Amino acid sequence: MTGLAALKTEARKAAFARRAEAFATAGGAHAGKLSEVLAGYRGVPLAGYMAMRTEIDPTPAMAEAAAHGPVGVPVIRAAGQPLRFSRWEPETAMIDGPFGARIPAVEELIDPEILIVPLVAFDAHGNRLGYGGGFYDRTLEELRARRPRLAIGFAFDAQEAGSLPLEVTDQPLDMIVTETRVLSFR
């Protein structure tokens, strides 16, 4: 493991612990701020995610958005490949995907303008640490090469880190939304 990879592993471990604690103590609804932000973008194609483990759950905000326009959730094609997003509505039949997240049983791909991005840790500048697959970095790089996208990191306040180990392939977030705050970076 390189020095940087070791630092990322360490930062991930610390943030996982803080996220698990926030998840256990938070209880109830957390997507209110996310709903407020998304209400300004009705009908715009949106990528959300199906929460795994102790991730903060964006599905209430996704359900509201789905009443006005297309919403999708990530589908892994293969390691080292960007994600695809398959159409999701609250009633969509779901199956287990390859890496533990639920995916729609029937695939219908969408091209999202706005992405709600899951994360392990974030900093006050919009940098993000994920699970280490590089999936969202590759996906945002590919999508942004075609046109700008709005990437919104969604997390518990407790997932904020003072500073994060970064590499050139890390794609910055445009906004971070938590259970209490909205941070904008551009």
Ligand SMILES: Nc1nc2c(c(=O)[nH]1)N(C=O)[C@@H](CNc1ccc(C(=O)N[C@@H](CCC(=O)O)C(=O)O)cc1)CN2
């Ligand atoms: N809800 C949600 N869905 C998502 C993501 C996410 O972060 N959150 N992803 C964002 O990318 C993709 C899934 N990425 C994942 C990457 C790794 C593992 C995982 O379980 N890894 C194993 C072993 C890793 C290793 O071999 O090093 C583990 O952590 O135990 C799961 C999902 C697509 N869907």
Ligand SMILES: Nc1ncnc2c1ncn2[C@@H]1O[C@H](COP(=O)(O)OP(=O)(O)OP(=O)(O)O)[C@@H](O)[C@H]1O
């Ligand atoms: N666009 C890219 N092209 C090539 N390699 C990349 C790209 N993005 C990331 N990587 C590589 O993928 C590996 C994992 O990246 P990183 O640790 O940033 O993942 P992550 O952001 O934590 O995970 P995820 O985005 O899946 O939640 C690193 O070795 C990184 O260099």
